[in-house]
Amino acid sequence: MSLSAHSPSPTSDTATEQPSSDGVTPGGVQSVDRAITVLEVLARTGGSTVTEVAAELGVHKSTASRLLGALESRGLVHHPSDGSPYQLGFGILRLAHAIPGRLSVVAEAHDEIRELARTHSETVNLAVLREGRAVNVDQEMGPSTVSTHDWIGSLTPLHATASGKVLLAGLPSDERAQLLRAHGLPALTARTITSRKQLERQLIDVVSRGYATVCEEFEIGLNSVAVPVRDHLGTVIASISVSGPAFRFTEQHMADLVEDLKKAGLRVSRRMGYAPLDASG
Numbered sequence: 001m002s003l004s005a006h007s008p009s010p011t012s013d014t015a016t017e018q019p020s021s022d023g024v025t026p027g028g029v030q031s032v033d034r035a036i037t038v039l040e041v042l043a044r045t046g047g048s049t050v051t052e053v054a055a056e057l058g059v060h061k062s063t064a065s066r067l068l069g070a071l072e073s074r075g076l077v078h079h080p081s082d083g084s085p086y087q088l089g090f091g092i093l094r095l096a097h098a099i100p101g102r103l104s105v106v107a108e109a110h111d112e113i114r115e116l117a118r119t120h121s122e123t124v125n126l127a128v129l130r131e132g133r134a135v136n137v138d139q140e141m142g143p144s145t146v147s148t149h150d151w152i153g154s155l156t157p158l159h160a161t162a163s164g165k166v167l168l169a170g171l172p173s174d175e176r177a178q179l180l181r182a183h184g185l186p187a188l189t190a191r192t193i194t195s196r197k198q199l200e201r202q203l204i205d206v207v208s209r210g211y212a213t214v215c216e217e218f219e220i221g222l223n224s225v226a227v228p229v230r231d232h233l234g235t236v237i238a239s240i241s242v243s244g245p246a247f248r249f250t251e252q253h254m255a256d257l258v259e260d261l262k263k264a265g266l267r268v269s270r271r272m273g274y275a276p277l278d279a280s281g
Helices: 026-043 050-057 061-072 092-096 105-120 160-167 175-185 196-209 251-271
Strands: 123-130 133-140 214-215 222-230 237-246
Touching: 026 050, 026 061, 026 133, 050 061, 105 123, 105 133, 105 237, 105 251, 123 160, 133 160, 160 175, 160 196, 160 214, 160 222, 175 196, 214 251, 222 251, 237 251
Parallel strands: none
Antiparallel strands: 123 133, 123 237, 214 222, 222 237
16 A cells, blocks of 8 residues: 555654663754754744744744644743744743852863863963952862972962953943953063053954963963853853963963864853854854
């Protein structure tokens, strides 16, 4: 007996699929993935129609409508009665509330900075912004590190350190201006940037490149490179830096490891809830 011309094809949304050994059908996993993608789309756009969601997912409008309906039934998606685009629902807050309020960037970053120190054999620090300074809140030393200086708790100037420049670059311009007026740009070495215009140009580069470098601006003989850590809003909340003696930790050395450092920063950011708009972060 031949199949009817109207029978669903094996690749259609309604095709029957056999469960795997763990009892989950491939289609079930796909539906979960699509539902998560819908939430990410609505978070990014602030609101989307069924047609727009379908286009983002690459599915038929009926499939997008079913996904939105299922999410709406759980309160995760809201469809205003005036016919406006679908939006995230207050059910998202219920889920978010289950996350511990004191989610710690130190805890989330520790394994990453330890692995960076092991892999690149240099000192790795995690810093946050406190009272107009970069304060180091965690540190790991590589196996070949000669210095035993403990930077944890140390307050370092924002304008003369790689971590500080990353934190500065992440601030709104008015907040940055106020902070720099309050603390100034004191010269710590002959290479310290003391010009506001020159510093601002550097910070533009930090934003575009995704990292900052410093060569003997804070301390003679010490170079460093740093990347940002972001939270769920995309706000820079911390920086991860790798530093070492200038004779060994050269500009070329920093350039060679910066991709590893950026990937580590992105992984920590994801754990803090950050969702970049594309795969490159």
